[in-house]
Amino acid sequence: MNFIKGDAIRTDLQLKRSFFNLADETFSLKFEQWDELGYWNDTYCPYAFEVDGEIASNVSTSTGLMVLDGKQYKAVQIGTVMTNPKFQGKGLSRRLMEKVMEDHANANILYLFANKSVLGFYPKFGFEMRTQSTFTLDKKDLVSNETEINKINMDNNIERRLFYDTTMSRVPISQKMSMVQNESIVMFHALTQYRDCIYYVPNFQVYVILKESAQHVEVIDVISKEPFDLLEVLESLPIKTSKIKLCFTPDNLKIPVVQEMFKDEGAMFVKNQIDVNYPNNLLYPYSGLA
Numbered sequence: 001m002n003f004i005k006g007d008a009i010r011t012d013l014q015l016k017r018s019f020f021n022l023a024d025e026t027f028s029l030k031f032e033q034w035d036e037l038g039y040w041n042d043t044y045c046p047y048a049f050e051v052d053g054e055i056a057s058n059v060s061t062s063t064g065l066m067v068l069d070g071k072q073y074k075a076v077q078i079g080t081v082m083t084n085p086k087f088q089g090k091g092l093s094r095r096l097m098e099k100v101m102e103d104h105a106n107a108n109i110l111y112l113f114a115n116k117s118v119l120g121f122y123p124k125f126g127f128e129m130r131t132q133s134t135f136t137l138d139k140k141d142l143v144s145n146e147t148e149i150n151k152i153n154m155d156n157n158i159e160r161r162l163f164y165d166t167t168m169s170r171v172p173i174s175q176k177m178s179m180v181q182n183e184s185i186v187m188f189h190a191l192t193q194y195r196d197c198i199y200y201v202p203n204f205q206v207y208v209i210l211k212e213s214a215q216h217v218e219v220i221d222v223i224s225k226e227p228f229d230l231l232e233v234l235e236s237l238p239i240k241t242s243k244i245k246l247c248f249t250p251d252n253l254k255i256p257v258v259q260e261m262f263k264d265e266g267a268m269f270v271k272n273q274i275d276v277n278y279p280n281n282l283l284y285p286y287s288g289l290a
Contacts, residue, residue, distance in 0.1 A: 001056060003099070005047045009055075010040060018055040019046060026082040030192055039164070039187040044290070046080065047096045049087075057083040057092035059100055062290035064182030066109060066276075070175040073108035073276045076100075077185075079290035081112075097125055109278060110271040113289060119267055127269035131280045132262035136216075137234070137244040141255040147236040152198040152207070154191055163190065163198065163207055169225045177249040179288040186221070186287050194220060194287070204233050209287060216243035221287040231255065247286035 009015045016035070023029040034040055048058040059081050066075035078100060083092055104110060114122055119129075152159050167186050172178040190198060190209070197211045197220065206228055209220035217239050222230060231253050234244070250257065262283060270278045 001049050001051050003048070004050055005099075006042065006045045009046050009048060010035075014053045015048075015050060015055065018050070018053065019048065019058065022055050022058065022082055022084055023080055027080070029080070031188075033191050034188045037160075037187075037191070039184055039191070041184050043182070043184050047099055049092050049096070051087070055084065056087040057096060059093060059096040060290065061100055061104065062182065062185050063107075064185070064288070065180050067172045067175060067178045067180065068276065068278065072180070074106075075179070076104045076107045076110045077288075077290045078110060078112040081118075093121075094124075101125060106274070108272075108274045108276045110273065111278070111284075112269050113266055113284075114269055115266045122269045125271070127271045130268045130270050130278060130282075132268055132283050133249075133259050133281045134262050135246040135248075135250055135283060136258040136260070137246065137253075137255065138258075139239055139242045139244060142231075142235045142239075142244075145232075145235045146238050147201065147203045149199045149201050149208070149237065152200055154195045154198065163200075163223075166207060166225055167223055170223050171225065171227055173222055173230070173285070174249050174251050176251055177282040177284070179285055182288050185290050186223075189287050189289070201233065201236060203236065204228055206233055208233065208237065210237065212241070214241070216241050216245050218245045218247050218286075220247045221285060247283070249282045249285075 009019055020031045023031055043063045046058050046060045049056045060079050062077040064075055065072045081093055152163055154160050164187060167183040170180055172180055194209050197209050199208045199210055201208060206222050206224040208222050211218040211220055222233055268284060272278060
């Protein structure tokens, strides 16, 4: 059994296919198009054990800058923690976590999202659970000012490249809590579950990821190279439902925002390392989940 990481997997066709297959079987994650189009870069680094060209176990890291109260911190998100059933029970995830922690000892913060089956695993490495919040608006509190919006075709090379270029140079959506320089992960989501939910608003030169259902609208993200007024952008959108869920932590919008405890079957875990204290009751942006 050999330890490998990063380009040792990304540049080896057999190992990469094994990594993709394990991610699909474990989490139903589809990495192929994201890789083929060149959005897998060195900010996303798998740590793995391999046996005869097969990935036995993996823990990946995704690096970016986290904005908290207007300050930026080097942040490392841990994800894609998975072990082939043939190799479970051998402590492989623990050994990979130890290697990740060694490599990122100088990061300001490490964090991850865990399902309920492994909530007892991460505190062993110094991670602490954080509660998250939801943020909901009522359409009646918006002054509707609908404007032109154009749906983006992620299979169109020009449209996709313009979206990516904006994501690379984006300003924070919030000074309270947001992520920048994590465009690789944002592009993964843009090519998978949000590929039919991306719009461009010419009047504000912003991209909006907007997911609609009969019950509510989820505003996943607003991406721009220049500062923008989030409330003005929201008022420009053709929202039909009364409930608007913000899938990130907003700054002060000057209208009522209902903040409640986020409830799901998992939890966010944080390891504060250097000069940072990640608080409770924020909402990590959906578009940055690794």
